[in-house]
Structure formats: structure tokens, C-alpha cells
Amino acid sequence: MSNTMPVEITVNGEARQREVEPRMLLVEFIREELRLTGTHIGCDTSFCGACTVLMDGAAVKSCTLFAVQADGAEIITVEALERDGQLHPIQQAFSDDHGLQCGYCTPGMMLSSLALLAENPTPSAKDIRKALAGNVCRCTGYQNIIKAVQTAAGQLRGA
Amino acid sequence: MYPAPFRYHRPGTLGSALKLLAELGEGARPLAGGQSLIPILKMRMDEPSDLVDIGRLAELMHIRQEKNRVCIGALATHARIAVSAIAGEIPIIRDCAGGIADPQVRALGTIGGSVSIADPSSDWPALLHTLEAEIVCQGPSSKRAIKINDFIKDSYTNSLADAELVTEIQIPMPPENSGGAYIGFKKAAPAYPAASAGVQLTLADGNLCRDIRLVLGAAGPVPVTSRQVEQQLIGQPLAEKNLSQAAEALVELSDPPSDSRGSSEFKRAMLRSLFMRAANRAMQRAGGEKITGSHDYV
Ligand SMILES: Cc1cc2nc3c(=O)[nH]c(=O)nc-3n(C[C@H](O)[C@H](O)[C@H](O)COP(=O)(O)OP(=O)(O)OC[C@H]3O[C@@H](n4cnc5c(N)ncnc54)[C@H](O)[C@@H]3O)c2cc1C
Ligand code: FES
Ligand code: FES
Numbered sequence: 001m002s003n004t005m006p007v008e009i010t011v012n013g014e015a016r017q018r019e020v021e022p023r024m025l026l027v028e029f030i031r032e033e034l035r036l037t038g039t040h041i042g043c044d045t046s047f048c049g050a051c052t053v054l055m056d057g058a059a060v061k062s063c064t065l066f067a068v069q070a071d072g073a074e075i076i077t078v079e080a081l082e083r084d085g086q087l088h089p090i091q092q093a094f095s096d097d098h099g100l101q102c103g104y105c106t107p108g109m110m111l112s113s114l115a116l117l118a119e120n121p122t123p124s125a126k127d128i129r130k131a132l133a134g135n136v137c138r139c140t141g142y143q144n145i146i147k148a149v150q151t152a153a154g155q156l157r158g159a
Numbered sequence: 160m161y162p163a164p165f166r167y168h169r170p171g172t173l174g175s176a177l178k179l180l181a182e183l184g185e186g187a188r189p190l191a192g193g194q195s196l197i198p199i200l201k202m203r204m205d206e207p208s209d210l211v212d213i214g215r216l217a218e219l220m221h222i223r224q225e226k227n228r229v230c231i232g233a234l235a236t237h238a239r240i241a242v243s244a245i246a247g248e249i250p251i252i253r254d255c256a257g258g259i260a261d262p263q264v265r266a267l268g269t270i271g272g273s274v275s276i277a278d279p280s281s282d283w284p285a286l287l288h289t290l291e292a293e294i295v296c297q298g299p300s301s302k303r304a305i306k307i308n309d310f311i312k313d314s315y316t317n318s319l320a321d322a323e324l325v326t327e328i329q330i331p332m333p334p335e336n337s338g339g340a341y342i343g344f345k346k347a348a349p350a351y352p353a354a355s356a357g358v359q360l361t362l363a364d365g366n367l368c369r370d371i372r373l374v375l376g377a378a379g380p381v382p383v384t385s386r387q388v389e390q391q392l393i394g395q396p397l398a399e400k401n402l403s404q405a406a407e408a409l410v411e412l413s414d415p416p417s418d419s420r421g422s423s424e425f426k427r428a429m430l431r432s433l434f435m436r437a438a439n440r441a442m443q444r445a446g447g448e449k450i451t452g453s454h455d456y457v
Binding site for chain 2: 003005021022023025044045046047048049052055058059060061064065066068069112115116130131133134135136
């Protein structure tokens with residue numbers, strides 16, 4: 001059974017059209033069709049959150065969503081964060097506060113954090129832990145991630 | 160991981176979705192939030208010929224209060240339910256909706272998908288017993304409402320007929336002096352609970368129990384309930400002794416399997432203590448206290 005269908009997905013502000021098999025996952029569309037490899041596959045079992053992207057503003061696991069379901073949607077991936085060589089405040093904060101070690105979880109962590117900060121510009125440490133509960137980090141022990149999100153929250157409020 | 164190939168359809172209305180499901184027959188599955196179905200397809204535990212994406216049907220997204228009941232469309236997501244006005248009024252609903260999985264899963268997963276999949280560890284089927292919910296099932300030319308207990312038949316088995324969809328969940332508004340609480344225990348956010356308990360009650364004068372509904376979740380193939388145990392509490396003071404007798408009687412009826420979430424013995428101990436905590440929180444809420452809370456993690 002070989003069948004494809006056209007989709008148009010706006011990724012990082014750019015409308016991208018492709019013919020895809022319905023079983024193609026959004027993460028594969030992003031990584032393999034668009035070659036945007038900042039979105040990582042950590043577990044492929046819906047657990048780790050490394051594949052988190054924003055879909056119409058909400059954090060979602062792109063390994064648990066077919067590309068055809070995102071037809072017409074606006075997707076934001078980690079590649080949208082840096083502008084003209086200038087790190088986004090959330091990236092700067094992860095770097096300054098040592099919110100990453102190997103960096104594998106970091107794109108997903110940052111996108112979940114941005115979804116939180118869009119809704120709640122002054123999150124408590126507990127709010128941050130709840131918002132990042134679907135993102136696993138095997139390196140940092142989370143403390144510096146919480147700190148980085150708080151730093152970024154301050155930066156974004158000031159901006 | 161790739162699912163086996165399938166054909167994909169995205170009908171624009173409920174009517175056309177029902178018709179399409181009837182035409183496509185046995186090999187077709189509805190796709191709502193995909194948060195249970197996609198993992199199942201990726202593991203190739205199911206290989207449907209067709210997926211009918213109902214995820215955008217605006218007709219099934221409502222969350223509203225009608226006279227004495229609450230109507231929740233099958234496609235209302237856990238996230239939307241958790242922040243709805245209704246969750247503010249019936250706190251046990253917020254406990255459940257806000258405790259499921261993590262923000263990413265809650266953003267896509269729906270109440271209709273959750274009752275339909277009838278996973279023995281799913282939170283909604285357990286919770287909905289405490290509120291005496293009815294599940295509205297619609298086919299191409301039929302519509303009926305089934306009590307949640309009759310809807311969930313067995314582990315992963317619901318009572319939908321061919322080409323029927325769950326369209327709405329109906330919940331009677333609890334009377335005055337009511338309160339409830341639902342607590343699950345899990346190892347991490349993106350995991351199903353190892354055990355859960357829910358209590359919804361109404362108090363009479365003198366803090367006697369006027370009415371009560373009890374449930375244990377992840378405690379066997381279907382949620383564990385007992386009209387008999389509930390009835391023994393009615394008219395009684397909800398004292399520690401009465402409640403722990405009820406806990407004991409319910410746990411006796413449970414049959415939690417030993418698995419990666421814990422041994423059967425561990426789960427029984429958890430069920431007992433979650434039940435007592437839920438009952439105490441329900442009483443506090445019935446007495447007018449505002450307590451937030453949801454699932455507990457290790
Ligand atoms: C990491 C992770 C953690 C999770 N943790 C929990 C948890 O703690 N507690 C919990 O309760 N759940 C948990 N879930 C499951 C989650 O709540 C799902 O959202 C839910 O079980 C299914 O809803 P869905 O909309 O995603 O349904 P789908 O996955 O789209 O569908 C599920 C099944 O129901 C059928 N279906 C869907 N909608 C309808 C309908 N309206 N009528 C008839 N049939 C329908 C589909 O054909 C399919 O068979 C978790 C999921 C993941 C990925
Ligand atoms: S790769 Fe998607 S959740 Fe782990
Ligand atoms: S920095 Fe290595 S997994 Fe988080």
C-alpha cells in the first residue's frame with residue numbers, strides 16, 4: 001500500500017510543502033524532509049520529550065504525531081531561536097547557568113520552557129518542574145535547568 | 160519506528176466521519192489525539208488499513224454546563240479540561256485532567272480517546288465512575304448514552320458498536336455540600352499510574368455521609384467499584400475506622416497485576432493509602448476548603 005498526500009506545514013515561519021506517506025511522523029518530516037536536525041529523537045516511545053516542538057504554541061512530542069496531523073499548523077523548532085548570530089535569551093541562560101551537559105535534551109527543554117513562559121512569565125521553581133515534567137535529562141540533575149529557566153524568565157520580562 | 164502503512168482520511172464533519180467509518184469497516188480506526196494509538200501503531204500492536212482523523216471536528220470540542228449537568232465533547236483535551244471553569248467547580252475533574260501524563264501529552268490527548276482505549280490504568284474511566292458519568296455513543300443512524308460502568312467492559316474493551324464514536328461525556332452536577340478527590344501514584348510524569356483512588360461524596364448535617372462514590376484505578380482489568388461498600392457508609396460518620404474498613408473491602412475486590420510499575424502487594428498497599436488520602440481530601444473539599452492537587456510522583 002503506497003500512498004502519499006500533500007501537506008503544508010509552516011516551520012519556523014516558512015510554509016513547507018511536501019508529499020508524505022500518512023505514517024510519516026512529524027519528527028521525521030522535520031529531520032529528514034527539512035533536514036532540521038536540532039529536534040532530537042531520544043526514545044521514540046513518547047517518554048523523553050527530546051523531540052518536543054511547538055505546534056500552534058503548545059509543546060508537543062513530534063514523535064507521537066503524524067505529519068499529516070500537523071497539516072496547516074505552525075511549528076517552531078529549536079532552529080528558530082537564534083537570530084542573526086544572537087542567541088535567544090533561553091539559549092543564553094542555558095549556556096550561562098550550565099543548564100546542559102551533553103545537550104541532547106536541550107532543544108526539547110528549551111521549547112517546553114518557552115511554552116511555559118508564554119503562559120506564565122513569572123513561574124516558581126515548582127511551576128517550572130511541572131512544565132518540564134515531560135522532558136528527561138540524563139546529565140544535569142535538573143537544578144541548573146530550573147535556574148536557567150528562571151534567568152530567562154527575568155530576561156524576557158525585562159526585554 | 161514506523162507504523163505499518165495505512166490510508167488516512169480527514170472528514171470535515173461528524174456525520175461524514177461516521178459514514179466513512181461504516182463504509183471502511185473492520186480495518187478502520189478513529190484517530191483523536193493519537194497519544195495512545197500512535198505508540199500502539201509504532202510498536203505494530205495494531206495494523207489498521209485506514210485511520211479516520213476526527214481530531215479537528217469542532218462539533219466534539221465543547222466543554223459546557225447545561226442546567227444540571229456538564230457536557231464534555233469527546234475531543235476536549237486533558238489540558239483544556241484542566242483549566243476549564245468546570246474543573247474549578249468540580250475539583251475532582253481538575254485532579255484527573257491535570258495529573259495525566261505531562262504537558263505535551265495533555266495538549267493532544269482527549270477524554271474521548273481515553274475512555275475508548277479502556278486501558279486498565281487510564282485515569283478517566285476510573286474518575287468518571289465517581290461522577291456517575293454517561294458516555295454518549297453515536298453511529299451513522301443511532302445515538303445512545305451508556306453508564307461508564309457498562310461502557311468499559313474489560314481491559315482494552317469498550318462497548319462501542321461498529322462505526323460508533325464516543326461523542327460526549329455527560330456528568331450530573333454534584334449537589335451542595337459535595338466534594339471529591341482523585342489521586343494517582345506514578346514513577347514519573349510521562350507514565351501511567353501504578354495505582355489510583357477516587358472519592359466523591361456529599362455530606363449531610365453533622366458531617367454524616369449522605370452519598371458517596373468510591374473507585375480504585377489500575378487495580379485490575381476494569382476500575383474497581385462496589386455499590387455495597389458505598390452503601391455501608393451512607394448515613395454514617397466518615398470516621399477513620401469506617402473509611403479504612405471501606406478501603407479494606409475495596410482492596411479485597413482489586414486484582415492489580417505485578418508488573419514494571421510494582422508488585423501486586425506494593426500496589427495493594429498503595430491503593431489503601433491513596434484511598435484514605437483521597438477520602439480525607441474529599442471531606443475537606445466538601446467542607447468548603449480549597450485544596451489543589453493531582454497525582455503524586457516518586
Ligand atoms: C507518555 C504518555 C503518558 C501517559 N500517561 C497517562 C496517564 O498517566 N493517565 C492516563 O489516563 N493516560 C495516560 N496516557 C494516555 C493519554 O491520556 C491518551 O491521551 C489517551 O489514552 C487517549 O486519548 P487520545 O485522544 O490520544 O486517543 P487516540 O490515541 O487517538 O485513540 C485511542 C483509541 O481510542 C479510539 N478513539 C479515539 N477517540 C475516539 C472516539 N471519540 N470514539 C471512539 N473511539 C475513539 C482510537 O481509535 C484508539 O483506538 C499517556 C500517554 C503517553 C504517550
Ligand atoms: S523521542 Fe519523542 S518522546 Fe522521546
Ligand atoms: S544535557 Fe545530556 S541529557 Fe540533558
